[in-house]
Amino acid sequence: MIETASDRKAQYPWWAGNARLTNLSGTFLTAHIAHAAIVAFSIGALILLEISRYSPDRPMSEQGLFLLPRLATQGWSQVSGGQVTDTYPFFAFGVVLLVSAAVFTAGTLFHRWQVPASLEESKNPLARQYHFSWDNPKKLSFILGNHLIFLGIGALLLVAKAMFFGGLYDANIGQVRVVTDPTLNPGIIIDRIGHLFDVNNLEDVVGGHIYVGALLIVAGMWHVITEPWDWVKRRFLFSGNAILSYSLFSLALTGFAGSYFCGFNTLAYPVEFYGAPLSLKSSLLPHYFDPNQLEPTTRVWLANTYFYLSFFTLQGSLWHFGLASGYFEPVLQSWKAAFSEIRTANLTYQRAFNHQSQPNWNTFYESPQVELQPAFADQESAQKSLNYLYETSSNSVASTRTKLQPNHRQVLYQFNYPNDEGKTFYESSNGEKSKLEYPSPMPQNLYEATYQKQKSSKLYGG
Numbered sequence: 001m002i003e004t005a006s007d008r009k010a011q012y013p014w015w016a017g018n019a020r021l022t023n024l025s026g027t028f029l030t031a032h033i034a035h036a037a038i039v040a041f042s043i044g045a046l047i048l049l050e051i052s053r054y055s056p057d058r059p060m061s062e063q064g065l066f067l068l069p070r071l072a073t074q075g076w077s078q079v080s081g082g083q084v085t086d087t088y089p090f091f092a093f094g095v096v097l098l099v100s101a102a103v104f105t106a107g108t109l110f111h112r113w114q115v116p117a118s119l120e121e122s123k124n125p126l127a128r129q130y131h132f133s134w135d136n137p138k139k140l141s142f143i144l145g146n147h148l149i150f151l152g153i154g155a156l157l158l159v160a161k162a163m164f165f166g167g168l169y170d171a172n173i174g175q176v177r178v179v180t181d182p183t184l185n186p187g188i189i190i191d192r193i194g195h196l197f198d199v200n201n202l203e204d205v206v207g208g209h210i211y212v213g214a215l216l217i218v219a220g221m222w223h224v225i226t227e228p229w230d231w232v233k234r235r236f237l238f239s240g241n242a243i244l245s246y247s248l249f250s251l252a253l254t255g256f257a258g259s260y261f262c263g264f265n266t267l268a269y270p271v272e273f274y275g276a277p278l279s280l281k282s283s284l285l286p287h288y289f290d291p292n293q294l295e296p297t298t299r300v301w302l303a304n305t306y307f308y309l310s311f312f313t314l315q316g317s318l319w320h321f322g323l324a325s326g327y328f329e330p331v332l333q334s335w336k337a338a339f340s341e342i343r344t345a346n347l348t349y350q351r352a353f354n355h356q357s358q359p360n361w362n363t364f365y366e367s368p369q370v371e372l373q374p375a376f377a378d379q380e381s382a383q384k385s386l387n388y389l390y391e392t393s394s395n396s397v398a399s400t401r402t403k404l405q406p407n408h409r410q411v412l413y414q415f416n417y418p419n420d421e422g423k424t425f426y427e428s429s430n431g432e433k434s435k436l437e438y439p440s441p442m443p444q445n446l447y448e449a450t451y452q453k454q455k456s457s458k459l460y461g462g
Contacts (some may be wrong), residue, residue, distance in 0.1 A: 079272070
């Protein structure tokens with residue numbers, strides 16, 4: 001998943017996938033090489049697995065095989081009576097793929113450790129040419145051109161295999177043969193484009209690949225040396241999400257075409273290897289099925305796999321186009337906010353709440369139970385005692401806390417009335433002066449009160 005961002009330091013949550021590589025062209029290339037290693041290893045390992053399960057005594061279409069039928073169709077082994085007689089070429093093919101996976105893995109590690117995260121910072125001038133920016137149409141055209149050239153080379157490699165390296169399996173005659181006279185008449189090729197799924201001979205297949213390969217290479221070279229026209233820039237979106245959307249849309253169309261080919265065409269998907277042609281049910285849940293066979297054949301599994309993978313790829317294309325056009329921006333922002341709250345919380349699963357301060361009911365003021373003492377500090381004799389209520393501070397720097405017996409819970413704060421700085425008073429909760437009567441204790445609880453202080457007034461705290 002790719003998301004456009006101008007800030008290279010933008011942070012993305014774990015579910016954003018490759019969005020973290022948006023502006024890191026070197027790391028983006030490294031990820032592509034790693035993907036190639038995974039694909040090569042997976043296919044090579046599956047080929048070896050299918051070889052271990054293959055039985056020449058049963059039809060290949062009934063053994064649940066996917067890769068061996070494709071290799072047999074491409075003529076990598078001799079076929080007799082619809083059955084592969086020698087699986088060693090398949091074994092060699094699988095081993096080559098595993099070795100290729102190891103090479104790709106080495107390339108991944110090299111690019112990870114030796115190539116800068118952004119190719120723009122590379123010391124190699126050739127590498128710097130492949131640094132791209134998602135909002136730069138000219139650079140994207142250059143990258144697209146390189147991809148098209150490689151696709152064209154791939155199409156021509158199939159032509160070379162059909163004409164010079166063993167040939168392809170011809171379902172019309174039930175054996176592998178070399179194609180010596182491919183169809184090059186443009187009129188026939190154009191007519192085949194209108195009836196693409198009805199192609200029924202190898203000459204047309206090979207001739208079509210010649211045209212496709214040549215056109216892809218020419219188009220790739222054109223994209224490398226030019227940039228999109230102005231009307232293309234005005235009508236197409238150029239961003240990470242937009243480019244990914246276009247790519248997924250093309251992949252989905254290719255998958256749907258492959259699904260239809262697999263379901264109905266018996267030249268590209270011979271009956272000997274895949275089973276009989278299928279029927280398509282397109283009502284509530286579209287799917288391919290064989291009405292004449294209880295057990296699903298390879299053709300059934302493969303056609304439906306093509307179809308549903310293409311279907312979900314199309315959904316991904318629509319999703320990313322919605323992101324590119326801003327249609328899903330409110331949804332994306334809400335997701336980001338939700339995950340951001342989770343990341344900043346102290347506990348991973350802690351629910352958010354609003355905290356308000358609460359009173360501490362364990363702290364309260366009460367009249368201390370002490371022996372009879374003078375009401376005010378200035379009436380106290382010179383002899384000090386440990387049993388007194390309050391003591392006037394001896395200096396203006398540090399406040400003095402009242403000394404009480406060990407059973408006394410709290411100490412009040414002393415303050416001065418503005419009109420009489422020499423007298424220290426304490427006020428009760430109703431705003432009146434405390435009535436001190438002896439020998440009985442004070443009847444009311446005392447509370448702190450705040451008065452407007454003058455310059456000589458001091459508020460002392462414990």
